[in-house]
Amino acid sequence: MTLSLQFTNVTVNDVDESIAFYSGALGLDVQNDVGSGGHRWVTLATPAQPGLGIVLSEPHAGRSQADGDALQELLTKGVLPMLVFRTDDLDGLYETVRASGAEVLQEPMDQQWGPRDCAFRDPSGNTVRIAQAPAA
Template structure:
């Protein structure tokens, strides 16, 4: 039976720029950086969650055919490529301020929601990122 998710894939248009953003800005660590023929297999993970890596994948063979790679790059750039990451934090306001200090473009302020406090932004390639400080569930 399935027991966990080990890798989530995001299309990025430049793997070195993605490393700079995810490692240098968001605090991920490189898990794997290997070349397999024409492909660079590049995964990063949060130090607090090393069991769930993010594959920073170019829209190119072998994941997509050369014929549709350009179309995939186009939809990723427009923010409709389907890439989404959802993070939790202990303090949404503090995390928002820290990301703003690092130069992340944050079009949303933290907002109180029924489930907690959250805000969203896009990575340099258009992928959606949401950060939430979850409210503890009510006791039974």
């Protein structure tokens, strides 16, 4: 038996603004753009992990009003789970994302537990970390 992660969801305030960040700044590819019931889901992926999709959706997409409101409150507070990406060129990707206007939370630095990493906020306030494995 095998088990692998197929999708992970990222709640955002504005799907188009988020596509500009995740596709434009981070370089992910748009795989699907689906509308239903006045809401929209967009799936992004990277050639490095073709079976893993990152789904962007607004808080009320596919949820009850109460659940969407609760999720919106958490998004506004900036307390939803972060995404952590890995790259082989942290400094280059950092400069690309910084130049996109994303809010920098941490410039690239070596962490005591091993990786070199940096952190940003996406346009909706979600924390996005980018790590590079230590040199062997």
